[in-house]
Amino acid sequence: xxxxxxxxxxxxxxxxxxxxxxxxxxxxxxxxxxxxxxxxxxxxxxxxxxxxxxxxxxxxxxxxxxxxxxxxxxxxxxxxxxxxxxxxxxxxxxxxxxxxxxxxxxxxxxxxxxxxxxxxxxxxxxxxxxxxxxxxxxxxxxxxxxxxx
Numbered sequence: 001x002x003x004x005x006x007x008x009x010x011x012x013x014x015x016x017x018x019x020x021x022x023x024x025x026x027x028x029x030x031x032x033x034x035x036x037x038x039x040x041x042x043x044x045x046x047x048x049x050x051x052x053x054x055x056x057x058x059x060x061x062x063x064x065x066x067x068x069x070x071x072x073x074x075x076x077x078x079x080x081x082x083x084x085x086x087x088x089x090x091x092x093x094x095x096x097x098x099x100x101x102x103x104x105x106x107x108x109x110x111x112x113x114x115x116x117x118x119x120x121x122x123x124x125x126x127x128x129x130x131x132x133x134x135x136x137x138x139x140x141x142x143x144x145x146x147x148x149x
Contacts, residue, residue: 032067033079033082033083033086034086034090036063036064036067036083037083037086037087037090037091038090039063040059040063040064040087040091040094041087041090041091041093041094043058043059043062043063044056044059044091044093044094044097045093047059052097052100052101053101055097056094056097056101064080064083067083068080068083081138081139081140084140130147131146131147131148132144132145132146132147133145133147
């Protein structure tokens with residue numbers, strides 16, 4: 001039989017309580033992100049009569065920035081980037097607006113599906129003939145490549 005003092009028991013309870021609060025707070029973040037994405041997507045759908053760039057700006061000003069301001073300043077960049085990419089993935093209207101506002105050029109290739117493990121020779125030749133490529137960094141920056149020699 002173990003004997004625990006009231007002080008030790010109180011410390012254990014407080015520690016457990018703080019850990020549970022942290023777990024609950026972290027668990028709700030993804031649900032909150034998905035919730036705000038759903039709200040923003042519906043907002044974009046309902047306001048289709050507004051021009052494209054204004055719709056995005058209005059959506060951000062009405063929903064996204066107030067959501068982001070609920071978090072500590074040092075968390076906002078990471079949460080904002082995460083919501084931006086999830087918004088593209090989960091909201092077809094937003095993705096289509098982005099594609100219209102920044103259309104691809106003729107010589108750019110975009111891989112939409114994951115490549116198969118074994119590449120075909122004709123696909124490799126086509127890829128190797130490209131002179132201009134780009135990719136997105138996790139920060140949202142676009143890196144443009146020019147291939148020579």
